Amino acid sequence: MNDRHVTRLAVTGVALAIAGNAWAFDPLLAxxxxxxxxxxxxxPGERPCxxxxxxxxxxxxxxxxxxxxxxxxxxxxxxxxxxxxxxxxxxxxxxxPTVSGNWQGVRDDSATDVNGHPQLSSNTAATVRSESLSLNWVLFDxxxxxxxxxxxxxxxxxxxxxxxxxxxxxxxxxxxxxxxxxxxxxxxxxxxxxxxxxxxxxxxxxxxxxxxxxxxxxxxxxxxxxxxxxxxxxxxxxxxxxxxxxxxxxxxxxxxxxxxxxxxxxxxxxxxxxxxxxxxxxxxxxxxxxxxxxxxxxxxxxxxxxxxxxxxxLPNVSLVAKYSRNNQPASLGLGIPTFPANGRDAYIGVQVTIPLFEGFxxxxxxxxxxxxxxxxxxxxxxxxxxxxxxxxxxxxxxxxxxxxxxxxxxxxxxxxxxxxxxxxxxxxxxxxxxxxxxxxxxxxxxxxxxxxxxxxxxxxxxxxxxxxxxxxxxxxxxxxxxxxx
Structure with a gap:
């Protein structure tokens, strides 16, 4: 039996074990x-069938x-x-509650050429990352x-x-x-x-x-x-x-x-x-x-x-919350170089959803x-x-x-x-x-x-x-x- 067959059997065994554990995992006792x-x-008996x-x-x-x-x-x-x-x-x-996370990483290359006014031109290259975590919990429905x-x-x-x-x-x-x-x-x-x-x-x-x-x-x-x-x-x-x-x-x-x-x-x-x-x-x-x-x-x-x-x-009431952060570069204005920066945003509140019309x-x-x-x-x-x-x-x-x-x-x-x-x-x-x-x-x-x-x-x-x-x-x-x- 070559290495490829051994690897395949090992992967299959791990997958079956994970599947078995997933079936046994029952946190909501359903x-x-x-x-x-x-x-x-x-x-009756311990080993039927x-x-x-x-x-x-x-x-x-x-x-x-x-x-x-x-x-x-x-x-x-x-x-x-x-x-x-x-x-x-x-x-x-x-x-x-439902909790969801989001992560994004992009390479941002931007250039602006202002004709006749080179002092206003800019050329920026940066790797921008952003992360966020959101929560939604229906309290009453x-x-x-x-x-x-x-x-x-x-x-x-x-x-x-x-x-x-x-x-x-x-x-x-x-x-x-x-x-x-x-x-x-x-x-x-x-x-x-x-x-x-x-x-x-x-x-x-x-x-x-x-x-x-x-x-x-x-x-x-x-x-x-x-x-x-x-x-x-x-x-x-x-x-x-x-x-x-x-x-x-x-x-x-x-x-x-x-x-x-x-x-x-x-x-x-x-x-x-x-x-x-x-x-x-x-x-x-x-x-x-x-x-x-x-x-x-x-x-x-x-x-x-x-x-x-x-x-x-009918209406429902939910608890909503979100936290996000990013490293988007900041600039004071056109033609002014960008500077490294870190931004954060967080909120928590109550959301009321009222279905007004659903076409009957x-x-x-x-x-x-x-x-x-x-x-x-x-x-x-x-x-x-x-x-x-x-x-x-x-x-x-x-x-x-x-x-x-x-x-x-x-x-x-x-x-x-x-x-x-x-x-x-x-x-x-x-x-x-x-x-x-x-x-x-x-x-x-x-x-x-x-x-x-x-x-x-x-x-x-x-x-x-x-x-x-x-x-x-x-x-x-x-x-x-x-x-x-």
Whole structure:
């Protein structure tokens, strides 16, 4: 590595260090509470978003953590929080004085030739320097700066609430893809079992045909159903790989990353009673959902903007001060040589600025701000209605999914007993092929319905927790339904 490369790396390191220190420097305490990474509020621990090899089998917790850390929307929401925090600092800075300095150095060469009167001519060459320091401090402005701080603070609160809502949404998305991967894997296993079952029926039918106790149509019908089971198995295998690739992509990995997800079970199925009524859930969510909090903060920011816009058109009182000095040469008059000199000037006073006429622009700016506040108020109402509908829909979907899982278990048990009985009767020679194939189809359908019912239930409980804004890494490891007890 040559000296040029070493120098370049050193400069880059210094620049990064300065940038890091500049970000950490927060004299107006505007960036307190800004998360250190896009998902720190969701992921506990001292070193979040640092991962090693993917664990096998993949847990829902790791899938969600990876998804939250690598999702574009969560990073955008985090960047917006940082930007709004900086805007709070800008608004607070308006309460402090501004100080500016100026320095000027010039080479002054001047010559004056008076025709016929050389005694009045002059020729001067001098290096002139001047320095000045100015101060301006707004003392009173009818609440404009305070309104600007409220506006920025409310926008920061809105950004934080939006970030929470984004994390909840991404959490639910990754978890849904995880459960979809589980469901497709279970569907593949069920299709494998159905393929084996139809193959056994085909062998049994062919054996009866070979013995001359059944027509050839029995073997053909059994073979047709087995071929259909092979087709369904092939499709199930493709669906499973597609779901795993989608999950890997959501986690920030390549779609071909080998993943293993555990089988979905009904071991944590809840009962059909819930500790909180849907009316209570809706009432709570209309006040506490992150989307509602964000909309409410936006409305309060718009109200503060009205006050700020109105105050900006009113007089303000400032403290002004200036000190300057220079070494401009002095002369007593035309034709008299210049002499070195030093000049100083200083003043301090109060300045009153009164906007007298702005072409009616201020009037329309206020009207614009008021209209925006009205719009944000309507957004709050609309958001409350939407989250209430989302909770209602998710609540009913969960009740339905819970009942369907229970019915699916019963249906599968009945279908399995029916098929076993029909298979025994057919092998004993007292049953017919239609009875066997019908019960075989019913059993295959029951298996698929059970898989789908489990997937729907997992997704429904997750969606309800998401709509309630209660998703976090704690209840991932536990039963999400405990949040509803």
């Amino acid at each position: 960036q307190r509470g800004v998360p250190a990474n896009p998902s720190v509020s969701m992921i 640092e991962f090693g090899a993917v664990e096998q089998p993949l847990s829902l917790r790791e899938a969600v953590e990876r998804g939250l850390c690598h999702n574009r929307k969560t990073r955008e929401a985090w960047a917006n929080v940082k930007a709004q925090a900086a805007a709070v600092g800008v608004a607070r800075a308006a309460f402090l 009818f609440g404009g700066r305070a309104a600007a701080v409220r506006n920025a603070s409310n926008l920061l609160a809105a950004a934080r609430a939006t970030q929470d809502a984004t994390l909840q949404e991404e959490f639910a998305t990754v978890a849904k893809e995880y459960y979809t991967a589980q469901a497709t894997q279970a569907a593949r296993e069920a299709a494998t079992e159905v393929e084996r079952m139809t193959l056994d029926s085909q062998v049994a039918a062919q054996a009866r045909v070979d013995r001359g106790v059944a027509p050839i149509t029995d073997a053909l019908q059994a073979q047709t159903q087995h071929d259909e089971a092979v087709f369904n198995l092939t499709k199930a295998e493709g669906d499973a790989q597609t779901a795993l690739g989608t999950l890997a992509s959501d986690m920030g990995l390549d779609p071909d990353e080998p993943l293993i997800v555990p089988a979905a079970t009904a071991s944590s199925l809840p009962d059909q009673t819930y500790g909180e009524s849907v009316a209570k859930l809706i009432d709570e969510i209309k006040r506490a959902h992150p989307a509602v909090l964000a909309a409410q903060a936006q409305f309060e920011a718009a109200q503060a903007k009205v006050v700020q816009t109105r105050a900006e058109g 622009g201020r009037h329309y700016q206020i009207r614009q701000a008021e209209a925006e506040a009205e719009r944000q108020h309507d957004v709050v109402d609309g958001t409350q209605q939407q989250v209430a509908l989302d909770v209602w829909t998710s609540y009913q979907a969960l009740r339905t999914a819970t009942q369907n899982v229970m019915h699916g278990e019963t249906l599968l048990s009945i279908a399995r007993r029916s098929f076993n009985a029909a298979e025994h009767r057919y092998r004993a020679g007292v049953g017919n092929i239609l009875e066997l194939l019908n019960t075989q189809t019913a059993l295959a359908t029951a298996k698929q319905r059970r898989v789908q019912a489990l997937a729907d239930w997992h997704n429904a409980k997750l969606q309800l927790a998401s709509k309630l804004g209660r998703l976090n890494m704690v209840n991932v490891s536990e039963n999400l339904m405990s949040e509803l007890k």
